[in-house]
Amino acid sequence: MSDPPTLAQVAAAAGVSQATASRVLTGSVRVSTSARRQVHDAMSRMGYVRHRAPHRAESVAGVTAVVCDHLPRLFADPFYARLLPAVNSVLAEHGTHLTMVTIAPGGATQPPLSGPLLVIGARENxxxxxxxxxxxxxxxxxGRPPDGVALPFADVDNVDGGRQAAEHLLLSGRTAIAAIGGPADLPASRDRLGGLIRTARAAGIADVPVAYGDFSAASGTHAAQWLLRRCPGLDAVFAASDLMAAGALQALRRAGRRVPDDVAVIGFDDAAVARRTTPSLTTVRQPVEELGRVAARLLLAGGDDAMLPVELVIRDTA
Structure with missing residues (x-):
């Protein structure tokens, strides 16, 4: 059996220095998106996991995935449909089974939990x-833990996704940018908005109106309607999920706004719906399946926090 790959070998395969590869693994922001993507691609190809507190995967009887969301959303949100099978595929390779439990965002009552836990989407407090x-x-x-919660995590670079979306809108001449955020107490939602708003402000756009949804298409429609009433001159909308962006497209169509001529729209996820909207949706692609695989490997074997890169996919709405 061959020896596991070293960090130096991963760095060489990715075409970066070992120091850069190390910064990628620790989630440092001082790494370009392209370098981060190259390192994670090399890690996936070579099966690299950086060990911090090794455990024998064979000794794990089962893993519980705790989804901090309402049960209906487990079946309605494409994020879970992509993430959980990827987690399960890694566990199955190690002879480990997956049990799923949902806990409402408020989390007032909680079932007893034991064994290794994969906690998905925990909100503030x-x-x-x-x-x-x-x-x-x-x-x-x-997903990044809530502020003040020191737990190991795997996540995608949501801040950089918001930045990429803002830069694309700014470069295309948009000056009245609005946003549809997910739940305000969810770290991923705040990070996506934070990346967008900071980039817009750095370019001289002081006010970015924000309406909030729950990642569903219906909430995106309602949020877009609210934004149109508050700032009828808006010329761009960034939505923190593709389903909300699809809902926003419906609201813009009903209001007589042409996309992208009058209003540009960018989503987040690159879910299947992004290719079915009319026009097809420009979006920030997050590697959901890879996120699930990385999180499962790190839970089984131990390892440092992992931050995966995202990528803007340009289609017809922006």
Missing amino acids: HPLAVRLCTSGARVRMV
Whole structure:
């Protein structure tokens, strides 16, 4: 059996220095998107995992995926339909089964949990996330933990996704940019908006109106209607999910706004719906399946926090 690849070998395969590869693994912002993508591609090809506190995957009887969301959304949101099978595929390779539990965002009542935990989408002040900080449980979070919660995690670079969206809109001459955010207490939502707003402000756009949804198409429609009433002169909308962007397209169409002539629209995810909208949706692609695989590997074997790159996919709405 061949020896596992070293960080130096990963760096060489990615065409970057070992120091750059190390910064990618620690989630440093001082790495370009292209370098981060090259390193993660090399890690995936070579099967590299950086060990911090190794565990034997064979000793794990089962993993519980705790989805911090309402049960209906587990079946309605394409994010979960992409993430959870990817997690399960890694666990199955190690003879480990996956159990899924949903806990409402408020988390007032929680079922007893044991064994390794994969916690997905914890919001600010979520009781489970707070409790796990001091429990000593073997846990990996999918998504950046809430502020003040020191738990290991795997995530995508949501801040950079917002930045890429803003830069594309600015370069295309858009000056009245509005945004549709996800739940305000979810770190991923805040990071996507933060990347967009900071980039717009640096370019001289002081006010970026924001309406909030719950990642569903209906909430995107309502949010876009609110934005059109508040700032009828808007010429661009960034939505923090593709489903909300699809809903925004409906609202713009009903209001007689042409996309992208009058209003540009950018989503986030690169879910299947992005290729079915009319026009087809420009969006920030997040590697959801890879995120699930990385999180599962790190839960089983131990390792440092992982931050995966995102990529703007330009289609017809912006």
